[in-house]
Amino acid sequence: MANGTIAAPAAEVDFYHVKGRHKGLLSWLLTTDHKRIGIMYLTVMSVFFLTAMTFGVLMRLEMLSPGETIMSAQTYNSLFTLHGVIMIFLFIIPGIPAVFGNFFLPIQIGAMDVQFPRLNLLSWYLYIIGGALAIFSLFGGGGWVDTGWTFYVPYSVRTTTNVSLSVFAAFVLGFSSILTGLNFITTIHRLRCPGMTFFRMPLFIWSIYATSWIQVLATPVVGITLVLIILERAFGIGVFDPTLGGDPILYQHLFWIYSHPAVYIMILPAMGVVSEIIPTFARKPIFGYVPIAISSLAIALVGYLVWGHHMFSSGISDTSRVIFSLLTFIVALPSGIKVFNWVATLYKGSIEMTAPMLYAMLFLFIFSIGGLTGLVLGALNTDLHVTDTYFVVAHFHYVMFGGMGIIFFASIHYWFPKMFGKMYNEKMAKVAAYIIGIGFNTLYFPMFIMGYMGMPRRYYDYLPEFQVYHLISTVGSWILVSGILIMVANLLSGLRNGSKAPSNPWGGTTLEWTVPSPPPLLNFDQIPTVDHGPYEHPEIAKRKEIKDE
């Protein structure tokens, strides 16, 4: 199945060392093994993440003092566009599903691979082609794109920078996303092992399932929208041009019909990972399994209907403003259900504060601030005050980076032993987590205050009264980057010199912890049969049995 003919007994040899039809680099580039594809995503994504992070640090350096500090206004415009495009389209959206979904979804449901392994590899290639096109667009005619990651018309139609190629890159990336979603939905429906009913699936799978539906339903909308930008630029067809009967606000509708659900593509898998980590390290079954599972679907559904809150100040009708504001408040409910259930799981748990758990706790703290400040933006009157200010930038980073980014770090620490068969230095991992937590809040919290005071976003210059906040924020970026670099160095060191990981180093209860670390090519000797829920710790089950007797 994976990597051509299998020459070794699959159960004995881990997937890195199975001899297939191809050797060396080709054994990776032509593989159809979901685990190798997951690791290929991780490798490329890490490069994109570190690149976009560097752009972010350079932007913060520019904001260290008023006026031109290290770059021109035009360069700053291009940098925030590239930072956004790379982070959103190449890291945050595909991040957890493409890396950890690919690696762990089949194992967690007791399958040997995804339903369409070749399609899975095609998705990776589309991702690479999209990423390459985004990079080529930097060197093509017209210069670096300067529209912001939202590509709003009419500016994106009029600017002479290389918008068409960047937009086409996002279009190709969309196909990768759709095909991955399709593959995961089919895999979950068709390849669950015997006994693995929907309500015995790990909550990570539920979150991936909900996410996949959004990917399949919403991504085509942005695909068509981006093609319309290219057509507008090339032929001036007038869909978004009022002088030709078009409507520029229509672009915003179409863009956000995808891009708001995309926020949930980013955050739902992260929530799924939290639902895995907390019961493992609290040594308790998750509290409220069914509500958490259903709330993933509820978030996916209601999250689809709230895009208008990005357009409160764009000139949409008052009626739709009120409706979208109401719907926005409703979407807070399923998110709240998750947070309360996680806290209830921790209650009276035997908590072990390992690095993954530390990141999960950091997520709870940061995401709660991000979520609650979202309500300030979801309410019509307060939104008009802080719209297009640093308040939005702060909220966005608290939700996206504090949500998906921090949980990406948690995931890599949680599943690192299983993926690579090695352990990392736990103490150093915790030190990095603390530095990241401090750096994150130092970097982004002053932005809430600046935004409330009226500092507009996307400006390379500012009034002197904002300098102290920008200074704190820039220092925060240095702390944050130090933490991230320590974390990366620690993981790389673990990969090289770490001790061998046992099959279940954390005492996890889901199926991936029943197979060796790293797993064999076909994951299982025999397809397992499941007869209980995903979070039943054996010691608790034993205690229950004794009580019953």
Next chain:
Amino acid sequence: MEAHNNHDEHNDGHIAEAHHPSYGINILVWIGLLSLTAITVSVAGVNLGGLALTVALLIATIKSLFVMNFFMHVKFDNKVVKIFIGICMLVFVIVLILTFFDLTFRF
């Protein structure tokens, strides 16, 4: 990998093949689609005022139903696929309604 579900797939394939529409029906549907396109173009030249959009959407809906049911074989497919497509259509309709809350009440 797909070996798990060979049995189901054979069944699905069998059902789809058994109800495969004939060439005659396919050609009829195609002629129907061409006619509806002609109607769309003709109606665009008539001043229907506020009804123009409704009529255009109605014709487009009928065309989509033809394409989905016959060319995409949804009519002959199993229940799960129908439910999935139903969900997609429902979401699409809701999105359309929400967008019209802006367009209809903007001015």
